[in-house]
Amino acid sequence: MNKSQVKLEEIMPALQGVIPSIVATSSLDHIPNVTYISQIYYVDTNHVALSYQFFNKTIKNVRENPVLVAILTCPVHYSLYKMTLRYQESQTSGEIFDNMSMQLDALAISQKKEHIFKLRAADIYEVISIIHV
């Protein structure tokens, strides 16, 4: 096992959405795409979730090429972590979806914007590797 491999539980602060994460994807014709994402959600020891609110290039790339690489910043130590993920499935119900949806609702309701922000799905990713950058 690679000594620099980090466990998901060790970087929980980085999964709270305090500092947005950067995600990079690639289309099948080798064009890279990079964008910010508000939060990567902890699911379990080997999985995380990303929110799918509206269709974009990242979603399009991942649907054809399931590899996504994210850079997370820990808001406590400001360490950077590179997380390689593989897209597994989209969930539109269940505990993960409900928790993510509730967090979004809690924010949106406080601004009376619940009609605008609705979670369409929770995209579940398998964690391939995490390294400290």
Place this chain on the structure above:
Amino acid sequence: MVVPAWHVEFLKQPLSLWIATTNMENVPEPAKCTGISFDPETDTFTCFVPSKFTVKTFKDLKENPIMTLVGVELHTYEGYQYKGQYLFQRECTQKEIDYQYKYMKEFTDILESFGYSGPGYWKAYIHPPFIALSFKATQVFDQSPKVGTGGEIKTGQS
């Protein structure tokens, strides 16, 4: 010209900057950019990146000379992706290094006003030596978070 003229001023702000590359197996690689310079005459970007972050980047560019740069304004989240053909890399000049420190100061000042730790970000991003990667933009995409975002911006459009 691919990059709209008014982007020149936009790009002078202390934006949040990241580049991305990908290899022929389509495994992408993001890397932190600590400053840019843009030549509107040639649509050429020069991205300054800590050498520490570029190990896989260079490998990718050797196989697949396509690069993407994203720049996002910290207050409004207005952002754009610039995609293009990788040209070359070299070490940063002293002027460019000085510029990066100036950029980081402005960048972290804004983040500190949001409640984040300026020194934390310095520690995370500033790792000399720095490399300058140049690429010629061939496409520009709107990245601003709004419904319908992601569309390509053609010259002449705002």
Place this chain on the structure above:
Amino acid sequence: MSALETEKLSSLLAESNRKMEIFRKVSFELNKLVSLPEKLQTILAILDEQFGMANSLILIPDDERQMLTVFAGHGYDSSIIGQQVAFGQGLIGLAAVRKRHINLTGIRRKQHYLATVSNEGDLNFVKPIGLTDAESQVAIPLLANDELVAVLMAESRSFCVYDQSDENFLITLAQPLAVSIQNSMLYDSMEKKIKERTAELQHLNKTKDKFFSIISHDLRGPVTSFQSLARLFSYYNQEGQSDKIEDLCSKVEQSVDTLNHLLDNLLDWSLSQTNGIQCSFEIIPLREFIQTIADIYLPNVTAKEIEFTLEVNDGICIRGDRHTLATVFRNLISNAIKFTPRRGSIRILAAVENEKVRIELRDTGVGMDCGRLLNAFQLQGQRSTFGTEKEKGTGLGLVLVKEFTELNEGTITIQSDPGTGTLVTLLLPQGTSPR
């Protein structure tokens, strides 16, 4: 085992011990016999001391599950107690509705992002109940038997982050907290019910005491009169003074009338106290009704040479229960006669006013001072008073008048000045015949 692994295990063990200690302290507080607010304040203080929860609230839902009210707070000023949040509003309201915990961090950045993305102009936040600049918030619904008992909310201005095990710990702590709150509220509710029942019983007891007091004092008078009258009858009969026997007959009649009146009032009053009165509403022509009652007292009016006038148009009708209204007018007229001196006057007027009938009973009697007026409709402290010619009463009269007027959806007011007289005003529903 490497040094790093040992250090990690030691750290986990220390953390585990810390949480056990929190549990122990909280359990100790929950078992104390103190008021619920005091208990909850102490627990919130423990959570601050041990867990770093510098700002926390406990909110209790109302019975209708519409609003949550702050019951205990730590780290805020006292004005936060009693503030409310609607179900579904904000983090707290959402946790209450969905009965699930929510943990949010980086709130201000996320809210700013949402505001920017929605492109709907300026930030338009609903003013939160606690900190206006919270960066982290966690809301945990406290459930007992799947019923929402309360919501525990903690927040912070820093990006402090509760990890999964912290969250799980708080959720575990929520369970005994929920049960304790529920038990305390049940206890408070039962105590309240006991107090209400006790007050009710005390009232009934007083009523019973009054009842016996009336029986023992007020009715004795007429009965004693009968005894005396009986002796006098016997004496005059033996003496052959038949003219005097004639006089005695009118006195007997008077005593019987008084006794009847007293008994009527007593019966009506006792029925009203035990909710035994059954009202039967009908349209009653007012003039004829009052005249019939007034006629009962004609001998008394004549005996005191009182001028009695009834100024009520024939067309005026009221809607009410004949029996209880008869008691009202009987008592009012009887009182007026009792307290009006010889050659005084009693006027009864009526007029229609906005679908009500205003009835005024005005006498030129002795009037009432402020003290008596204030207690006119109160049973407690009632003392029966003698009329201008020593007429007797029970003190129940006006109490009954008020109760029965209100039973008939009416109102009564009294204006009186000592030496000037009394004006009693009744407002009763107008009776209209169906077309």
